[in-house]
Amino acid sequence: MTSPLEADAGMRSASAERTTAVRLPAFILATLAWLVPAFAVWYFAAPIVVAPVVWLARIVALVGLHDTVQAIEQTGSIATFVTTLRAATSGARGVVIVDVNTLLYSFGMPLFAALTLAARETAWKRHLALGYVAMLPFVAWGVLAEFLKNVAITAGPAIASQAGFAPWQRETIAFAYQFGSLILPAVVPAVLWVALHGAFIARLHGRASTSAA
Numbered sequence: 001m002t003s004p005l006e007a008d009a010g011m012r013s014a015s016a017e018r019t020t021a022v023r024l025p026a027f028i029l030a031t032l033a034w035l036v037p038a039f040a041v042w043y044f045a046a047p048i049v050v051a052p053v054v055w056l057a058r059i060v061a062l063v064g065l066h067d068t069v070q071a072i073e074q075t076g077s078i079a080t081f082v083t084t085l086r087a088a089t090s091g092a093r094g095v096v097i098v099d100v101n102t103l104l105y106s107f108g109m110p111l112f113a114a115l116t117l118a119a120r121e122t123a124w125k126r127h128l129a130l131g132y133v134a135m136l137p138f139v140a141w142g143v144l145a146e147f148l149k150n151v152a153i154t155a156g157p158a159i160a161s162q163a164g165f166a167p168w169q170r171e172t173i174a175f176a177y178q179f180g181s182l183i184l185p186a187v188v189p190a191v192l193w194v195a196l197h198g199a200f201i202a203r204l205h206g207r208a209s210t211s212a213a
Contacts (some may be wrong), residue, residue: 001144002202017159023204024204025075027118027204031115031118033118034113034117035110036085039109041110041113042106042107042109042110046103046106047076047077048104049109050077050103050106051074052073052136053079053102053106054072054102056075056136056140057144058071058072060144060211061081066150068083068085069081070084077101078100078101078102079147080097080098080099081147084206085151085156085159085160086162087155098147098150102131102139102144104138104146105139105184106185106186108138108139108184109132109139109188109189112128112135112192113131114130114194115189115197116131116196119197121197121199121200128197130192130196131189131192131196133175135188135189135192138180138188139185142177142181142185145176145177145180145181146181148173148177149173152169152173153170153174
């Protein structure tokens with residue numbers, strides 16, 4: 001025979017399951033709805049959004065690549081690396097310039113924003129700010145890795161020999177580029193969102209604390 005306490009616990013459990021079943025689809029729909037404006041803002045505001053990424057890349061270049069990089073300029077979402085490397089062009093000699101599209105490595109930002117806004121937590125502004133700042137170094141990683149891949153591998157032996165990269169360094173650059181282009185842009189925003197929304201995820205799965213229940 002079921003006691004009143006067991007019956008009450010069963011009702012609470014069933015209620016939690018029903019709440020989860022409703023909230024999860026609603027969260028998914030809200031995330032999809034937020035993706036459109038989030039990507040629109042990210043795309044059209046790219047010169048502002050990725051400016052700190054270019055600043056970080058400049059700092060790294062000044063510290064570790066000063067013999068190869070003269071300057072890094074930004075035009076919209078494009079980071080232009082002006083190098084010290086020389087290339088023959090139609091009989092004349094000019095410096096090698098490498099353009100990197102920062103949007104290829106920062107698309108995790110609007111994804112993180114859509115997930116954060118869909119969660120509708122009171123600290124959403126703080127979460128957006130923390131997530132944005134935390135993602136900047138990883139976006140800069142991708143931008144720098146593409147530049148290094150271009151001068152060390154795809155530009156050809158004439159340019160690579162001037163850069164002075166050893167074979168093991170070129171292998172490392174190739175790995176860093178693959179990691180920065182295929183893994184980091186998608187994984188980092190998801191990991192950051194989970195880290196900042198532990199309480200929301202617990203509620204989503206119906207694992208509220210005993211006191212809250």
